Amino acid sequence: MSVLIEIKDLKVHYPIRSGFWNRVTDHVYAADGVSFEIEAGKTYGLVGESGSGKSTIGKAIVGLEKVTSGQILYKGQDVSKASVRRHMKYNKDVQMIFQDSLSSLNPKKTIYEIIAEPIRNFENLDKSAEKQRIIELLEIVGLSSNAMYQYPHQFSGGQRQRIGIARAISTNPKLIIADEPVSALDLSIQAQVLNFMKKIQRELGISFLFISHDLGVVRHMTENIAIMHLGRFVELGTREDIYNNPQHIYTKRLLSAIPQIDIANRDANKAQRAAIEAQYQAERQNFYDADGLAYPMHKITASHWVSTPPTEKGATK
Numbered sequence: 001m002s003v004l005i006e007i008k009d010l011k012v013h014y015p016i017r018s019g020f021w022n023r024v025t026d027h028v029y030a031a032d033g034v035s036f037e038i039e040a041g042k043t044y045g046l047v048g049e050s051g052s053g054k055s056t057i058g059k060a061i062v063g064l065e066k067v068t069s070g071q072i073l074y075k076g077q078d079v080s081k082a083s084v085r086r087h088m089k090y091n092k093d094v095q096m097i098f099q100d101s102l103s104s105l106n107p108k109k110t111i112y113e114i115i116a117e118p119i120r121n122f123e124n125l126d127k128s129a130e131k132q133r134i135i136e137l138l139e140i141v142g143l144s145s146n147a148m149y150q151y152p153h154q155f156s157g158g159q160r161q162r163i164g165i166a167r168a169i170s171t172n173p174k175l176i177i178a179d180e181p182v183s184a185l186d187l188s189i190q191a192q193v194l195n196f197m198k199k200i201q202r203e204l205g206i207s208f209l210f211i212s213h214d215l216g217v218v219r220h221m222t223e224n225i226a227i228m229h230l231g232r233f234v235e236l237g238t239r240e241d242i243y244n245n246p247q248h249i250y251t252k253r254l255l256s257a258i259p260q261i262d263i264a265n266r267d268a269n270k271a272q273r274a275a276i277e278a279q280y281q282a283e284r285q286n287f288y289d290a291d292g293l294a295y296p297m298h299k300i301t302a303s304h305w306v307s308t309p310p311t312e313k314g315a316t317k
């Protein structure tokens with residue numbers, strides 16, 4: 001295994017201002033000491049409910065959010081500082097795709113201009129080489145070269161996600177942060193886009209940080225997964241650890257929330273969901289501290305970490 005990027009004790013705290021003087025009166029602890037590694041060519045899943053801090057981590061990694069403390073180590077350098085990112089041309093290697101492709105693609109620009117923008121930031125191609133590159137990128141994402149003369153609103157949601165992917169891969173990146181890349185799409189289109197992401201990963205060797213609120217969506221995409229709740233990781237492990245041997249009550253609750261298409265067992269699934277919810281409500285206080293925050297994680301196997309009360313022994317992450 002080769003580690004592409006290492007996140008160490010990352011904290012991103014947003015100030016809350018109030019009162020006549022607009023003073024900082026408190027903070028939102030959006031990411032509160034998270035550590036994990038993404039391997040080269042692999043997908044890392046980051047899963048939690050809305051507001052748990054997933055996007056904040058993704059944005060901090062690409063440099064869109066200021067890091068309060070901690071490190072983001074890439075090729076041995078701490079890229080949490082803007083000067084280091086510029087010096088290393090880090091933003092060429094790390095790109096982001098968003099959930100809402102309509103608002104993340106400038107509606108006034110043609111697809112050609114949208115895809116050309118990151119290329120122009122990092123390379124000095126002449127007009128014909130640039131056009132050739134854009135035609136190739138459209139081909140990779142399964143769109144005809146005519147698409148380059150059109151505008152985002154002329155495409156379906158799934159096609160727009162492909163355009164977002166074409167733009168993201170245009171700089172030949174090593175890592176793509178995919179923030180809820182399919183949650184705005186119909187189920188049938190979701191599967192197409194997910195398969196397509198796996199295909200470009202195989203062909204181009206790109207790593208993904210795949211952010212989702214739905215453990216069902218990441219299941220077939222990731223090798224390693226972190227479960228996040230209120231700014232902290234509650235559980236982290238391989239796909240097998242998380243899906244076959246979940247330990248934290250919050251992970252169990254997220255697993256029970258995966259939509260089931262299996263109509264024959266609908267009643268049994270509903271009963272199981274209700275049982276997990278009752279267990280969650282009854283045992284919640286055992287899993288969180290007096291402020292309602294997750295405890296530090298402890299290692300339970302070589303790959304599996306779980307947030308547990310501090311009386312239990314083991315290294316913390």
Ligand SMILES: Nc1ncnc2c1ncn2[C@@H]1O[C@H](COP(=O)(O)OP(=O)(O)OP(=O)(O)O)[C@@H](O)[C@H]1O
Nearest residue numbers: 014015028030048049050051052053054055056057
């Ligand atoms: N710029 C900001 N200023 C203040 N608070 C913020 C800011 N951005 C996010 N937050 C808060 O930080 C917390 C984490 O938000 P974040 O968007 O990272 O969560 P998320 O898990 O990605 O959720 P969602 O899927 O809804 O985006 C939330 O409480 C959110 O309200």
